[in-house]
Amino acid sequence: MMEKLNDLLERLRKFKRDRDWEKYHNPKDVAISVVIEASELLEIFQWIEPSELPTVVEERMDRIKDEIADVFLYLLSLCDALNLDILKISFEKLEKNEKKYPVERFKGTRRKYNEFPLEDG
Amino acid sequence: MMEKLNDLLERLRKFKRDRDWEKYHNPKDVAISVVIEASELLEIFQWIEPSELPTVVEERMDRIKDEIADVFLYLLSLCDALNLDILKISFEKLEKNEKKYPVERFKGTRRKYNEFPLEDG
Amino acid sequence: MMEKLNDLLERLRKFKRDRDWEKYHNPKDVAISVVIEASELLEIFQWIEPSELPTVVEERMDRIKDEIADVFLYLLSLCDALNLDILKISFEKLEKNEKKYPVERFKGTRRKYNEFPLEDG
Amino acid sequence: MMEKLNDLLERLRKFKRDRDWEKYHNPKDVAISVVIEASELLEIFQWIEPSELPTVVEERMDRIKDEIADVFLYLLSLCDALNLDILKISFEKLEKNEKKYPVERFKGTRRKYNEFPLEDG
Numbered sequence: 001m002m003e004k005l006n007d008l009l010e011r012l013r014k015f016k017r018d019r020d021w022e023k024y025h026n027p028k029d030v031a032i033s034v035v036i037e038a039s040e041l042l043e044i045f046q047w048i049e050p051s052e053l054p055t056v057v058e059e060r061m062d063r064i065k066d067e068i069a070d071v072f073l074y075l076l077s078l079c080d081a082l083n084l085d086i087l088k089i090s091f092e093k094l095e096k097n098e099k100k101y102p103v104e105r106f107k108g109t110r111r112k113y114n115e116f117p118l119e120d121g
Numbered sequence: 122m123m124e125k126l127n128d129l130l131e132r133l134r135k136f137k138r139d140r141d142w143e144k145y146h147n148p149k150d151v152a153i154s155v156v157i158e159a160s161e162l163l164e165i166f167q168w169i170e171p172s173e174l175p176t177v178v179e180e181r182m183d184r185i186k187d188e189i190a191d192v193f194l195y196l197l198s199l200c201d202a203l204n205l206d207i208l209k210i211s212f213e214k215l216e217k218n219e220k221k222y223p224v225e226r227f228k229g230t231r232r233k234y235n236e237f238p239l240e241d242g
Numbered sequence: 243m244m245e246k247l248n249d250l251l252e253r254l255r256k257f258k259r260d261r262d263w264e265k266y267h268n269p270k271d272v273a274i275s276v277v278i279e280a281s282e283l284l285e286i287f288q289w290i291e292p293s294e295l296p297t298v299v300e301e302r303m304d305r306i307k308d309e310i311a312d313v314f315l316y317l318l319s320l321c322d323a324l325n326l327d328i329l330k331i332s333f334e335k336l337e338k339n340e341k342k343y344p345v346e347r348f349k350g351t352r353r354k355y356n357e358f359p360l361e362d363g
Numbered sequence: 364m365m366e367k368l369n370d371l372l373e374r375l376r377k378f379k380r381d382r383d384w385e386k387y388h389n390p391k392d393v394a395i396s397v398v399i400e401a402s403e404l405l406e407i408f409q410w411i412e413p414s415e416l417p418t419v420v421e422e423r424m425d426r427i428k429d430e431i432a433d434v435f436l437y438l439l440s441l442c443d444a445l446n447l448d449i450l451k452i453s454f455e456k457l458e459k460n461e462k463k464y465p466v467e468r469f470k471g472t473r474r475k476y477n478e479f480p481l482e483d484g
Contacts, residue, residue: 005126008211015219020229024289026174027185028166031159032288034192035398038152038159039281045149046274047266047473050413053147057203064148065205069214071155072196072207075189082178084186086193090129093190098136108141110410145410153409156277160402167395168352168387171292231289247368250453257461262471268416269427270408273401276434280394280401287391295389299445306390307447310438311456313397314449317435324420326428328435332371335432340378350383 005087012076030078037074041067133197151199158195162188254318272320279316283309375439393441400437404430
């Protein structure tokens with residue numbers, strides 16, 4: 001991974017500053033954009049059956065890359081507007097998840113904590 | 122930014138490997154999860170008026186951090202499953218955006234390329 | 243309201259039957275489509291400030307109609323696949339909401355049940 | 364279908380009027396709520412494989428009903444705020460779809476108009 005997250009953030013800031021777009025980037029409107037881009041990412045897989053996924057992934061790789069990047073760039077914008085370090089909050093959340101889903105209980109099951117009886121978990 | 126993206130990715134991989142959850146992480150289902158988490162992020166700002174945003178951001182900062190992190194962790198999982206470098210594809214997309222929204226035309230306007238007559242852009 | 247919901251449902255069934263599309267309409271994939279169309283509806287209002295809403299609504303009314311209809315047609319499809327009467331379940335949910343948000347407590351406040359201290363509610 | 368759409372609409376209006384909630388129901392914020400509820404509907408099917416769907420549908424039918432109803436009630440609210448007849452716009456959209464996806468070309472294929480080469484459609 002040659003490029004660095006900080007360089008990307010700087011370039012994203014410049015992109016918005018050059019266009020005078022920072023003023024639009026309040027957290028609610030950026031969160032809306034995260035959802036819209038995430039939904040465009042999902043649309044790539046709309047109606048696709050599990051067996052078709054490998055072919056679809058290959059055929060639509062350019063769109064997939066673009067949509068993942070769009071979601072990420074808005075997430076970074078949101079973190080920037082809120083003065084959050086995306087890596088720091090993600091480490092913290094992953095640590096929470098490690099505790100919330102103890103290995104011995106969740107190994108091999110996707111069932112959510114508290115959602116189901118866990119006898120079969 | 123002390124923590125590194127590669128370290129986060131390694132820890133995320135271990136988290137999934139330990140629980141035997143990699144098998145569930147096909148691109149379609151992960152994209153669904155990206156949308157669900159993005160929507161939970163947006164829910165924090167549901168019904169909030171612009172003037173209320175600063176207070177809401179302060180009061181709900183812990184939820185905001187968690188939901189941003191959830192979206193990011195699923196994005197990283199998706200990139201990992203597809204063998205994509207999230208920084209590389211984001212640099213490439215930002216470069217596309219720089220060309221798609223030339224400064225002289227889009228400075229100060231949010232109007233989308235091709236969506237509107239640009240006389241006023 | 244001259245047209246009837248049952249007529250719409252019949253025509254929607256015929257639309258799918260004629261194209262042999264019923265086989266794709268499992269609940270998960272239809273729910274995905276509901277989200278995608280809902281997000282396209284939201285996209286119409288992306289970056290729009292409250293003061294701009296009346297103009298935007300007027301200018302984009304055709305898109306708004308189409309996207310609302312898309313969400314509704316998928317909801318109807320989902321109900322049909324699950325043998326649910328959309329009016330019946332909506333009356334039942336509205337009745338739940340009437341109890342969950344008692345007038346005396348929620349009049350004029352959007353704050354959700356259980357989410358906030360309600361001293362100020 | 365004993366209950367009528369107009370009765371539901373009247374009761375929904377009363378629900379909002381009694382709580383003085385109409386003032387919050389601008390199109391952008393209602394569209395946000397449509398997305399959030401649609402995403403909660405999708406969450407019911409998160410990580411569920413095709414073979415698991417029948418059991419999941421049965422076990423979670425109450426949640427499914429509630430979430431479909433939530434999406435629909437917000438859609439109705441949006442139509443009401445915009446003075447739209449949801450049946451009328453849905454008939455019109457279905458008619459568009461009938462033309463956009465001619466039977467002879469789309470029978471048995473989900474591929475979207477304009478998205479793919481249609482040689483195999």
